[in-house]
Structure formats: C-alpha cells, structure tokens
Amino acid sequence: MYFFLTNLSLVDVSYATSIVPQMLVHFLKEHKVIPYVSCAAQLFFSLGLGGIEFVLLAVMAYDRYVAVCDPLRYSVIMHRALCTRLTVISWVSGSTNSLMQTVITFQLPMCTNKYIDHISCEILAVVRLACVDTSSNEVAIMVSSIILLMTPFCLVLLSYIRIISTILTIQSTEGKKKAFHTCASHLTVVALCYGTTIFTYIQPHSGPSVLQEKLISLFYAILMPMLNPMIYSLRNKEVKGAWQKLLGKFSGVTLKLPT
Template identity: 50%
Template sequence: MDLANESFTGEFVLLGFSDKPWLEFPVFVVLLTSYIVTIFGNLNIIMVSRLDSKLHTPMYFFLSNLSAIDLCYITCTVPQMMVNLRSIKKVISYGGCAAQLFMFLALGATECVLLAVMSFDRFVAICRPLHYSVIMHQRLCLQLAAASWIIGFGNSVWLSILTLRLPLCGHRVIDHFLCEVPALLKLSCVDTTANEAELFFVSVLFHLIPLTLILASYAFIAQAILKIQSAEGRQKAFGTCGSHLIVVSLFYGTAISMYLQPPSPHSKDRGKMVSLFYGIIAPMLNPLIYTLRNKEVKEAFKRLITRVSVIKN
C-alpha cells in the first residue's frame, strides 16, 4: 500500500523516444515548429472571426471554438514534451500528469462532438438555405457549442477518475511521451479489463456515432449539391464543405487508429506516432486547411491587414 501511495505523490518518468535517441532532436524541431504555427494560425482565425463583421456567422463561430480547442490541446502537451526531449531527467509530476490526462481526454471528446455540430451547420446551410438564419440562430449556436464543451469535459471527469484511482504499486515509468489512458493502464498492478472495456465503449460513443452523423449529413449535402444547376454554385457549395471534410478525415482517421484498432506487435511505436499526429500535427494543420482553402478567411485577413496599415499611417 505504501508503494501505491508513493506513486501518487511522486513523479512519473516519460520514456518518450529514449530508446531511439537519434529521433529526439528531429521530434523537438517538429514540436517547436508545430507549436509556433498552431499558436499563430489559431489565434489569427479567432481574431479575424471576431474582428471582421462578415465572418459573424455560425460557421466561423464554430470554427473559432475549434481553434480554441486546438490551442488548448497543443499547450497542455507540447511544452512538457519539449522540456523532456532536451532533458536527461524525463519526468512529470503526478499533478501535471493528471492535468494532462484530463485535458487530453476533454479536448478530444469536445472536438468529436464539435465536428459533428459543424457538419450539421453545413447541412442546414446547403440543404435548407432559405431557413438557415431561422434554424441556426445565435441562441442555438451557443447551446450547441456549450453542449460540446460540457459533454467533452464531463466524459473526461469520468474517464480520468476511473484511470487515476487504479493502484500503481510503485510503477511510475510510462512508455510514452504524454499521459494518456492506454499508457497509464499498463502501469496498474490490478486487472484493467473493465477499464479497457469502458475506454473502448467511450471511444465508440465519441468516435463512431459522431462520424456516422457527419457521414449522414454529407450524404444529404452531396445530394443537394448535385441538384444545383450552375457549376459555380456547385463549386461554392463544395468549397464550404471541403475544409471541414479534410479536418474530419485527419481527426477521425488518427483517433480511430489510436483507440479502436486491436493491439499489434508494433502497437507501442505506432501509438506514439499516432498520438503525435493526433494531438500535435492535426491542430497545426487545421488552421492551415481553413485559411488556405477558404476564400472568405483569406479576404478577411486582407481587410484586417489593410485596416491595420491605415491606422498605422
């Protein structure tokens, strides 16, 4: 019992890529670049969405929420990872590990729900254009965004408590570069079958159900787009959905690979690389996808730069 208590008050060792030291510097460079690009890109989207009146629409309101999630995502993992990559003593406190676990779970679940909400918004915009402003009114948008955050954080409270209350019996070496449920379950000295079943259930609930709703929405959207007579109209409709579809593919592809695939002989290293993409690379790519593919956002950036230049002069 003393060993278990000690593990709760001490530090965890995050092995990361210690078994492949030649990888540590390249990964550090990738993390630093991703962190800078993610912070800059997502802050710009939030700022432009707030300051440009033409972007005061449900689509950009939800996009701002997605950017906020990505900012929190990368901030709760990357700084600690960069410190450990350049340190000999690769440790994280128990409190830091618990906080990282909680935020990683909460933000991941919130993004799952929010991406489904964003697909519903695109469904209404394209399939019910005449009723869009009536259906997607400000109060409903606020309620949907709030529900996404509440559901995500509520799920995290439950899973975090179930994971952190497991006895560790002095085990404190985590074969990962961050604190997440599968890596922590391996430290427990009791049977974790029930926890693994609960994790699988939650993964199905938060990954497959929202993904099914997203695919159903886009099936209706595709039908509506094909009925549009003009090529310009079809192109515009596809343009508003293309960025969201790419983000959905990146997010759900890596999430399902991480939580819903059966273990394999290479699952340890695969899990690390998938987590790296899921929690670090994807949040960096999201703002790039939306800004490079979205004409409205690019025009809003130009207007904002013009206004700043006029004020300076």
C-alpha cells in the same frame, strides 16, 4: 461557421498547450519525470479537449448541412441561441467523459515500474502501468469511444450523405463547385481527426503499437493545431492571393550567369 471555428481554434490551442510544453521540457532533461497530479491533469485536459473537438466537428457538419441543403432558412435555423447550446453541449460532454475516464484510470494500483512509454500521459499508456486486470478499463475506453467518437462520426456521415445528394441535384457546374467549396475544409479536417483516432481507440487490444500511438499523439498535439488554421484559411480569397504571390516568386527564378 466562424463562431464554431473560434471554438475549434480554442480547442486546438488548448490541446497543444496541455502537451507540448511538458514534452519540450522532457526533451531537454536527462531525467524525464512528471508529478502524479500533473500527469492526471494532462490526461484530463488532453482527453477532454479531444472529445470536445469530435463533438464540435459533428456540430459543424450539421451547420454545413443546413447551409447547403436549406440555404434560404440558414439564418433562421442556425441562430445564435442554437449555436451557443450546441457549443455548450460539445464542451460539457467532452469534459464529463474526460473526468470519468481520468478518475477511473488513476484509481488503478500502479506497479513499481512507473515508466510511461509515451510522449505524454495518454490514457492507454497509463492503463498499462496497472498491476491488476484492466479489462474493465479497456471496456470503459471502448464505450466512451463509441459514444463520444463513433456517434459524432455517424452524424457527420449522415450529414454529408445528405449534402452530397443535394449537390448532385444542382444543375449548374458553378453551383456544384460553390456547394462543395462550402464543405471542403471541414471535410478535410474530419478525415484527419476521426481517421487516426478511430484507428487508435476503438480496439485497445489489437490496436496500433506503442510507436504508432506516439506518432498519432504527435500528429494531434503539433500538426493538427497547425493544419486546421491553414486548411480553413485557404477558403479566404486574400489568403489564397497571398499564397499565389508567394509561390509565384519562387517559381519564376531567373538564373544569373557569371560575367
């Protein structure tokens, strides 16, 4: 689990780094300009890292499935070689899809108006600049979303169906709590990540407005990299103890009256 969490942390930090610094520069400048090559690089890294995270979350769901449904054989099944192969598959699949989408997108002839109405070089925002029919690009986005987004999402659902059915067969209440605690953090991150992305990319024509796309991008670029460590660290007893002490200081306030 911690091996996969290390990769997830690296993906989150890299994703934020690919968008946030340039976004801060644009906030400070009156003329917000990004070079063509930089825009392509930003699209490649953000799209690739997003795809890697979705596949990685599916891999982590399988890891939680083995931990709950077959705990006695966990160390035998989830050995280092398998974990490494699954992680490599995540990085290769996300990077390959991103490379193809970036090449297809930047082969489109752009109009004279090159104003990107977005916080970054997001794929749908760049496609809107084209002077030709972009229906084939939208179909390509749809297909890649189904392969790299819906397929991992379905695998996550199958894993949790098996996990929940196993938890329900546990007799003791303490055992059920322990099994649920094992998956609670991952399930929270899955709901946050997959929900908003499916809402954005599965239906490019009838999808959200430009403002909604901007808010979703801000959520992924800033909030998700901040929330993921907090969500997973709450499973740590020392971290929970520190939070309880901190909240206790603020909750027990003594009113000092004037003399």
